[in-house]
Amino acid sequence: MEAVEKNTEKEPQQQERPGFEAEMKPTPVYDDKTKKGSGKLLNKVAVITGGDSGIGRAVAILFAKEGADVAVVYLSEHEDAKLTQQEVQNYGRDCLLISGDLESEDFCKSIIDKVINEYEKIDILINNAAVQFECEKLEDITTAQLMKTFTTNIFSFFWLTKAALPHLKKGNTIINSTSVTAYRGTSHLIDYASTKGAIVAFTRSLALNLAERGIRVNAVAPGPIWTPLITSSFEPERIAKHGENVPMHRSGEPVEVAPSYLFLACDDSSYMSGQVLHPNGGEVING
Secondary structure (H helix, E strand, O other): OHHHHHHHOOOOOOOOOOOOOOHOOOOOOOOOOOOOOOOOOOEEEEEEEEOOHHHHHHHHHHHOOOOEEEEEEEEHHHHHHHHHHHHHHHOOEEEEEOOOOOOOHHHHHHHHHHHHHHHOOOEEEEEOOOOOOOOOOOHOOOOHHHHHHHHHHHHHHHHHHOOOOOOOOOOOOEEEEOOOOHHHHOOHHHHHHHHHHHHHHHHHHHHHHHHHHOOOEEOOOOOOOOHHHHOOOOOOHHHHOOOOOOOOOOOHHHHHHHHHHHHHHOHHHOOOOOOOOOOOOHHHHHO
């Protein structure tokens, strides 16, 4: 994938949260147009939180390439979301944009209502959206920050999944985005890593709970991926070196992570539930 190799050099940069993919230098690679779809998700409906940019965008586009309609949930990054919608439509599929704050349980419920009203079903739920705040010391993490991180990163997973379950049936799938930080920890993202650890436990427990209903639940734990979450979280010098410490010595591109979600969403992974895939640049974390 030649385009990925070209993006190993990052410019020092920084954005306000939640970050905008259109302003990143270089722009993340979110689609490999040399690869054609094979109908793995033909006529499926997928809900993707954080689908406007980053990993979520790449997943939305790949799912559309494989025949799915997608509902993209995002906070306020309207320009990024509209580009994602256009890319999905370029593959002949429909894309419903839903803007709002996942910190609200009522909003989470309304997402499912809107998707059912639009498509009359949900086949795939992807809990992907997250926030992170760098703090060098535990004492620097305020209660307000702690609540925001947990509400966005794990409470919303509970709320959205709970609202979706009455509409899910045998053969449907749930995929949660966790992180490499859930397995090895990170000194400067203690609250974020804690939520990602909670997501692993949520995934495994929910998989057991839903096994009898034939609904599979799995997760993906990306390593350092080049997304707006990075450029809106760290200092410019740190951003420029993002991913250098992994065995592959570079950050990954969203297009390199999306196939993990496709595998877990389609019948290729029919004998997998409660599992986590690790696209992380070669870091072995034994998880």
